[in-house]
Amino acid sequence: MASKLTVVASLPGEPVMFGADFHHFRIGLALSEDAVVVFEERHGVRLPPDYRGFITTVGHGGPGRFGGAGPFYGLFSIEDWEWALLGDPNVTMLAGPFPAERGRVYEEWLAEATPGEDDEPYRGTLALSHQGCGDLSLLVLSGPARGRGVDxxxxxxxxxxxxxxxxxxxxxxxxxxxxAGERHFR
Structure with missing residues (x-):
């Protein structure tokens, strides 16, 4: 993974991938294990092992407005976890199970995901990257879809x-x- 990122960062010319002009394929320094433990304890979650390994060995966040080398406008810092929330963030939001189910068709997503007045539809998710036009890529931290990515x-x-x-x-x-020289990622 890290070697592919090095190759991508050294490609000649201007980046052609959408959003790369924000991060230029640079990623911030990896987080220490202690910093990750503090984050997990503060939010009452355990990060999925592959994501945890990435941010502690490859890198984390970065120089762009929305973070470092990653899909769309770049990978957010874990401290920017709350981008997807529709309500006010609080430290317990990541521990609550994400209400969406893979393969389920929703007739009215928000009404079904937030039956209570204080419910947050994107609880249990960490924002990974900003896709533009208000869309985000998220990582599910809690609930049956733990470890999966959602847009x-x-x-x-x-x-x-x-x-x-x-x-x-x-x-x-x-x-x-x-x-592969593509301009867009989906």
Missing amino acids: TRPGKQGPHFTEDPDFLSWYERWLDVVL
Whole structure:
């Protein structure tokens, strides 16, 4: 993974991948194990092992407005976890189970995901990257879909689960798309 990122970062010319002009394929320094433990304890969650390994060995966040080398406008710092929330963030939001189910069709996503007045539809997710136009890529931290990636979508249908089984698969697929010279990632 790190070697592919090095190759992508050294490609000649201007980046052609959408959003890369924000991060230029640079990623911030990896987090210490202690910093990750503090984050997990503060929020009452355990990060999925592959994501945890990535941010403690490859890198974390970065120089762009929305973070470092990653899909769309770049990977957020874990401290920017709350980007997807519709309500006010609090430290317990990541521990609550994400209400979406893979394969389920929602007639009215928000009404079904938030039956209570104080419910947050994107609880249990950590924002990974900003796709533009208000859409985000998220990592599910809590609930049955733990470890899966989802994309927010406007409208009634609710979030869309990516084809990737975990964060590393999603990130490597993005690297492969960049290496293939593609302009967009989906």
